[in-house]
Amino acid sequence: MTQGDQTRPADTASVTTVRLQNIAQSYGASAALMAAVEVGLFTAISQGAGTYDEIAAALSIHPTNAERLMVMLCATGLLEKTGDRHANAPDVERFLVAGKPGYMGPWITFTKPQWNEWGRLGEHIRATDLKVMGAIETFTVADARRYHNATYAIGMGAGRRFARQVDLRGRARIMDIGGGSGAYCIAAAKEHAGLRAVVLDLPAVCEVAREFIAANGVADRVEAQACNFVRDPFPTDCDVAIMASNLPMYSRETIAAVIRKAHDALLAGGEMHLIGETTNDSRTGPWGPAYWGLGQAVNDSLGLAHSEADVIGYFRAAGFASVAAHEFIPGALSRITGTRAA
Ligand SMILES: C[S@@+](CC[C@H](N)C(=O)[O-])C[C@H]1O[C@@H](n2cnc3c(N)ncnc32)[C@H](O)[C@@H]1O
Incomplete structure (x- = not known):
């Protein structure tokens, strides 16, 4: 979830429950990002896998899990989609591709031990x-x-x-x-x-x-x-x-x-x-x-x-x-x- 998605509606006539629901469930965005780092999804995309099936094959995961994770990553703006192919957003490509000099994957999961608390x-x-x-x-x-x-x-x-x-x-x-x-x-x-x-x-x-x-x-x-x-x-x-x-x-x-x-x-x-x-x-x-x-x-x-x-x-x-x-x-x-x- 980007902070822009959580912006307060401008006038009361357009007030809905959507922002509140999205914030309440935004732990799903955190989990998607952490899981993508853990399974190496952004690295696989950088190396050329672009569709749900290609990612499933590259990561040895079920295609349904590849699809639902990638849909969420698109919704959060971490992946960009053209046709049926996906690319990393610029910050993801720079910082979350393992082996690149700026790789900061360990920082993404830094707070995970506090998850339950x-x-x-x-x-x-x-x-x-x-x-x-x-x-x-x-x-x-x-x-x-x-x-x-x-x-x-x-x-x-x-x-x-x-x-x-x-x-x-x-x-x-x-x-x-x-x-x-x-x-x-x-x-x-x-x-x-x-x-x-x-x-x-x-x-x-x-x-x-x-x-x-x-x-x-x-x-x-x-x-x-x-x-x-x-x-x-x-x-x-x-x-x-x-x-x-x-x-x-x-x-x-x-x-x-x-x-x-x-x-x-x-x-x-x-x-x-x-x-x-x-x-x-x-x-x-x-x-x-x-x-x-x-x-x-x-x-x-x-x-x-x-x-x-x-x-x-x-x-x-x-x-x-x-x-x-x-x-x-x-x-x-x-x-x-x-x-x-x-
Ligand atoms: C988030 S880390 C930042 C480390 C480093 N300054 C950096 O920016 O990369 C916070 C650091 O503060 C240290 N720290 C916290 N409380 C401390 C204390 N009372 N005495 C000494 N170090 C402490 C922690 O052990 C940890 O290494």
């Missing part, structure tokens, strides 16, 4: 015993490996975008707060030969980050250090702090405290970049940040969607100067920056 959202919404930290606190190395195979699939693109957008020439050492796979540090270290970096994350995640760092050949300059950013101190020899894609996981008080701690730990003249899933200032969207914020209810944590103005406020309250918001990935992530006074 979303079905219990009404119960979670009634919960009153909310925790500072969600399920991530008890992650095993196996959990972290699955999770970060997915974040790495999308994080390296974001990390490269960051390294292109931000002038890191002359900077010495980055701390990446909740750095996960290390994607941002890896991309920055590859771009700048003298730059060093430390990924700060939970112990199980650090084990996995070290594997990505080594696989990218930057282990001589990028390390991973166990650090619970809610409780533990930060290194005091860094002139850049990055915090990416963990904003909705925590409450306003916690995020403000982490940003203050980062400010106080940075070297004079250092800079912080928070790349976050921010809502607009009236908190009416966009869809992605609203989704990630609501998803914290499934964890019974205190996390929620923060607005861009919220984050700017945390930076200013922490003492950062030259605080500004920049577009990073429109509709998904913005980048808020500040500088520690020299």
